[in-house]
Amino acid sequence: MQKDPIKKDIINILAISGSLRINSSNTSIVNFIGSLMPTHCKYFIYNELGDLPHFNDAAEIPAIVNRFHQQVTEADGVLICTPEYAFGVPGVLKNAIDWAVGLGSFDRKPVAMISAGTGADKAHASLLLTLQAINADVKDAALNIPFVRSKMNDGKITDETTLKAVQNLVDIFLKNIIASREAAY
Template sequence: MKRKKIFAISGSTRSQSSNESILKTISKMNSDRLEVSIFKQLTDLPHFNPDLDKDNPPEVIRNFRNSIQESDGVIICTPEYIFSLPAALKNAIEWMVSTTVFTDKPTAFIIASGLGERSFESLTVIMDTLQAKINDRTRLLLKGSRSSIDENGYLSDPSAIGEIEKLVRELEHMME
């Protein structure tokens, strides 16, 4: 059986963030079925500028868009900063507005934060606007995950892992 390709985006720019740890956990837990590629260049993306988003956008943007386009599905895991999405993640998503790379793309997202309700609502609206293929079972608000990362950088909370596994299974179902 061919493994499905998942393009994973951490909304945190912090090294060894809990968001990246969650994505690493997803990759490890599902390595038999999914090929998870975690995007490491969020801080390399230039600030969104519609003037640059013409026929030949910057190469890093073309590569980013191609990675989304060529994947079978996308998972975004992000914190909430000041009741909103982190600026670097919002910037990355803004580069997608003039494209159709998210249109009908099976997408899941996890807001891993202390609170997270506002980012959850915001990302839902944004992904709906981009016409990503999401549903209630591919969206997860995961509170307090930072304290559940083990010494190896993986999520260790059984309850959170169970919720994430349900989300991943639903995403897999959407990719069929």
């Protein structure tokens, strides 16, 4: 059988939770998705979201921002899980994305996004629009999980329908990454 080098290659994924809360559902989802990834995927969780300085249109890019840019650039795909605060995307997440705009970090980058909260549909729509603005490659890799706390237990997704939807999102995301690699050849 012919070996498919693209499918066998290591895939690097950077995962970002838009919540800084201890026991965050979104951070739990990020961790949980890491456990669903096939063995040829290397899964990194971004851990400096809360340390990024407030965005300003500065000529000088802080080292921590350059590090964020580098991590996004080196990833084959980025997964973002976010709650909704006051009908919008959390400030810390929007702040990180604002820094990435000028650097072009997300340009044509395969991105999967999950919005999870009480409703989180407005943050969902808002983040999709922002990802479109920065030319991220989302395609169908977007999922809204309302009433998230009733669908999880002990950091794991326990609701069967949600579990299937998350697995489906992961499958689409990995296909998008492979398609993006193939297009780059």
